[in-house]
Amino acid sequence: MDRVHLNPPPAADVAARADAHAVTPLLNCLLREVAEPHPGSGERLVYRLSGSGRLLRVRGERRPAEPEVRAAGAWQRIDHAELVKLVADELRRHTGTSNHELPAEMLDSREAVAALLAARARAVPPDDLYLRSEQSLLTGHPYHPAPKARGGGPVTAWLPYAPEAHARFPLTLLGLREDAVAEEGDSRALDALGEAPPGYRLLPAHPWQLDLVDLAPAFADGRLIRLGTTDCEAWPTAAIRTLYVPEHDLFLKFSLDVRITNDIRRLWRHDLLKLRRTDAAATAAFVTGRAAWLSDRGYRTAGFAFEELAVLVRDGFHGRLLPGTTPLLAAALVEGFEGSPLDGTADPAAWWEAYLGAVVPPALAAFAEHGVVLEAHLQNTLVAVDADGTPVQALFRDAEGVKLLPDVTRAAAWERLVYCLVVNHLVEVAGALAERHPPLNPWPAVRRELARHDLPEITGLLTAPTLPGKTNLLLRWTNADGADARYRPLPNPLART
Template identity: 70%
Template sequence: MHRVTVRPPSADAYAAAPLLNCLLREVARPMPEPGVHRLPSGRLLRVRGERRPTEPELVGGPGVESAGGSRPDRPAGPASDPAPAHPLDHPALVRLVAEELRLHTGLDNPGLPAEMLDSREVVAAVLAARVDAAAPEDPYRRSEQCLVTGHPYHPAPKARGGGPAAAWLPYAPEAYAAFPLTLLGVREDLVVEEGDVSALDALGEAPPGYRLLPAHPWQLGLLGETETLRRAFDEKRLIRLGTTTPDAWPTAAIRTVYSPARDLFLKFSLDVRITNDIRRLWAHDLRKLRRTDEAAARALPGVWLSDRGYRTAAFAFEELAVLVRDGFGGLGATPLLAAGLTEGFDGSPLAATPDPGGWWTAYLRAVVPPALTAFAEGVVLEAHAQNTLIAVDSDGTPVRALYRDAEGVKLLTDVDRPAGWERLVYTLVVNHLAETAAALAEHHPGFAPWPAVREEFARHDLPEARALLSAPTLPGKTNLLLRWTGADGADARYLPLPNPLASP
């Protein structure tokens, strides 16, 4: 019997998919021919695939060579072929995107194309590392460390600041990393902390007059021999105390690690731009942490993973900050990262379920009510797929959602209600449920996921939820334009997308 060999996606394919998603959503117009889109320049771009488009090619028209370099060496098509295709590799796609954005916005941004190229190089390094690495046995860890594509609507979701792979690969979740944390001692009179951080003192032993402060080794490497740290070490305000045992492993968030032995999450500063922001624990976020976390915990009992406190050094407040997050306690079920379900990993119940309708209904019953209840109580979750965990039973059926990350939470006392609702709809429906629904339909052809979503929202006596069922559009965040125009990472901008929740 002839066996068909399915080749795994290449680094180009992984890197092209989210970039194409951004380009097609934000600046292109679909044409009648399936997969063909008109760009601002008038050029026609054809892609294959819908959820993760790939194989981009320019179809006829002027200006093909300017984006893709010289025409590929390929046989000429039949004389009657009106639209010869010119495939674009990843560098050519990046050049094309930059040209189209200059036309569309009138602005230039030479830094973003470099990030796009870096994102592709990160994917290539990760794929090479995974060849010889064994996938984790723990399904929760597999779900956190499977995101080779990453954010499906970001132009450079895997960029790591342009540094050499040797600097970041030992700490990359996508490469199944696990590593010890560096233990520092901070002189007691220079410790700044708030909330319950007692778990940090169990990581090791500090000498008299010092308090323990774990540090991410990549962050210490990035800080290097800065004058602040060098003087702190020289003056014994900061000392090295070895490393933790056993290892912790990085979650999908990269700078957040999980210690299974202690059932503890720790979140660090990381002076690298990842997606839209430099991932530092900023002072203004830390200072409002307790208020935000306490509000989320009140609104989401049993569903919220509390960011219970932070500790840092007064002389390096943001650089050395560490945030302590609750573990799972006696969950009695297997947590899985929602974003991992859409990306796909070995053993994913989304793909394996024999009953996609029942599985999806259980998923929605776990995810939607807490987010809407929290909103009704004045708490706006950042309910995107990377901040949501789904606990499943032994059959893989969802039984509970867990939400995390107080840094992304907004309170309706601080933002107006329409803006808060727009943010929740984007993170919960567009970023999260739409992606999960598309993945489920892809794995179970013929399954229609949106009627169940409409039914779930209709169950809730919330004016905004009822209005959503007749709204013509949903807000889609414009990450490509946001980055190209140099907007602040937290300054979300949206464009209208067709609303699949709307009544037929």
């Protein structure tokens, strides 16, 4: 990680900013999942918490801040640590169950933000606008209680690999004995990263993952050998375990035995074994049109450490990105970064129509014409902009999150698509755009774009009073599987336009 010699920010400033970054997503979860609006006056919004009946008020609606609790006839300000205690108590009352793990994750997430803020003050952000967008997410998922938790490990273990700290690093190269190789699809791009001796195949590894697993027996008996590191550097993307190698225009996705948001981020065997079918279906859905699919075209691993050492090969941009355009992470448009076109557009209404025209049609066509349910949320969508910052193309990624009909029912598939594309994605970009460019109302344009598509579900989407909102707080509190999405009805802005 390159550094510049700047004066570090004062500790008090870092603490206050870390609290602010950590409080907002936790409040979003609490207010969405276990609270109801309560009559109040003034510039702050008041909510009644369902577990205890306590009143909580906050500043702001889309990104709530400065929480205060009503006690002894007065409003009392609480910080992040006190909010964690409040949330835990509410969830115990609401669910009747306890969870000692999640409060620790919430605190870990806040401490991680503090470490990232301090590191960013000394780091050089990438000049490349795409990489800058991937590495911009200091707050992260706006509706997760612990979006920046890093498994509770020491900062020194994970900070060198953190995208938010503008990290880049060489990959560790292993030699894997040929009789221990397990692979499927096209993994030949891995062989260009180095050279393996006779009888071995090249296996790149994430250095953080190697610190998390015990491979001593395999090194001792020669199934694995160390071959040094790559000559080039890899850049961690917002997904943390997915790295981009610009010199080879290649994405590599690794296992990380660390809980990040809802899941331990391991490449699970069952997902790898169904990868080819899922990726082939997604690839077929993007044969025509402007939009592109970044194919997860193959994997390589060790038979004796199938999940732990798996590396997935994903397409880069060559031949998929429209000439003269720059891809940007959709999530970064929401959180903001230096050079974001949301800040620079002179015509936000036209920009928004262009954005919708790039993102919505391919996602709906994949569902309607191919039975492919993209996980088209903010972190799996890239939007390519032209020299003026106007969106012209969408690129989708991550076959692991794709669902296929008829593996899931059409109703369940549509609910998932609506959550990912509309609630997680369009609602957030619309909110960010409207905040930067008042008095823009983004929803008539969304209605027009959706109404153009001949899908039987569209009428219901445009008229339903609610949309499905994922309940990440309750999901984690009850230790449900991360893929076992549960939804709470949210007011539908499309029906009110």
